[in-house]
Amino acid sequence: MGFQELLGRVAVLRPWLAGAAAAFLVFHFVAWLTRKAMKPAQKRLAAFSGEATAAEAVVFGSKRHRIRVAFRRLGLDVAGREPLAMWLGRTASGVGFVLALRLAGLSWMVSWSGVVAGALFFEGWVTEQWRAMQNQIEDEIPMFLLRMNAVVKTTPNIAVALEEVSKTLSPKKPLRAWVERLARALQQRGRKALGEAQEEALVLSPSLGVVVVLLERLAETGGTGFTEAFGQAAESLGDVLDARVTARAKGASAQGTLFILAGVTLLMMVGMTSGGYANAPVIQTMFAVSIVWMTVGMIVVKKMLQEAV
Secondary structure, X not given: XXXXXXXXXXXXXXXXXXXXXXXXXXXXXXXXXXXXXXXXXHOOOOOOOOOOOHHHOOOOOOHHHHHHHHHHOOOOOOOOOHHHHHHHHHHHHHXXXXXXXXXXOOOXXXXXXXXXXXXXXXXXXXXXHHHHHHHHHHHHHHHHHHHHHHHOOOXXXXXXXXXXXXXXXXXXXXXXXXXXXXXXXXXXXXXXXXXHHHHHHHHHOHHHHHHHHHHHHXXXXXXXXXXXXXXXXXXXXXXXXXXXXXXXXXHHHHHHHHHHHHHHHHHHHHHHHHOOOOOOHHHHHHHHHHHHHHHHHHHHHHHHHHHHO
C-alpha cells in the first residue's frame, strides 16, 4: 500500500474520525458538567469500588457496580448513568474497530463486523477491569498479612493495627482503600463491622474473605496463642496466593500467544484482500464472521485462564 493510497483512505474516513472525536468530547463535557452540578458531599467515591451517594447506591459486586469500577479506572464517574455509559462505550469501541479494520486495508463489508466485535470487546473489557482489581488486591494480601502479623503482636486493637498497616500499602492499589474503610468501620461500629465486611470481602476475593475471618477470630479470641495461630494461617494463605501470582503470569503469557495468532490471521486477511484473492462476497462474509468469532474466542479463553487460577 502506497503512501498516497493511505492518505486517500484516511481522507475518506475523515467524517468518521471527526464524529468519533466529537462524541468523545461531548461525553467528557457532560460528565464534567454533572460533576460540577453535584454537591461536594455527593462527590465522594471510593477509589477502587466506584461507590456513589446513598441515593445512587448499588449492590456491591453487581453489574452496575462493576461498570462504575471500570469507568472509575478511566477517571470517569458514571454513577446513575451506567446503561448510557455502556452504550456509549460499545458504540465508541465499535466505531474504533471499524476504522481500524478499514485503515488496515479490509473492505467495508468486512470492516462492518467491527461493530459487533468492538461491542463484545468492550463488554469483555469491563469484566476485565473488575478482575484486574481483584488481582491487585490478591497481589498485596501476602504482604498485608505479613505486616499485620507483626503489628498485632504489639497492638491488640484491631482497628488501630489495620490503620497502621494500611499506611504501608500502595496508595495506587485498591487494598489500601478497602483496609482503611474497614478500620474506620471498626472504630465506629466495633466487631460488628467485621461481620458486615465478610460478604463484601468474599465478592472481591475468597482470599480476602479468609483474611476477614482471621481478623474476626482474632478480635473475638485474642491472646498470645491465637496471635501465633493467626501468623501460621497468614503464612499458609500467603504461600497459596504467591502460587496464584505465578500461575497468573503463565496465563498472561498464553494470552499473549493468543493475541499474536489473532494478529497473524488479520494480516493474512489483509494480504489476501489487497492481492485481490479474496474479493468474492462469500469469502468476505467468511472474513467478517471470522473476526467476530476470533473476538468471542479470545474473550472466552481469557476468562477460562483467569478462572483457572
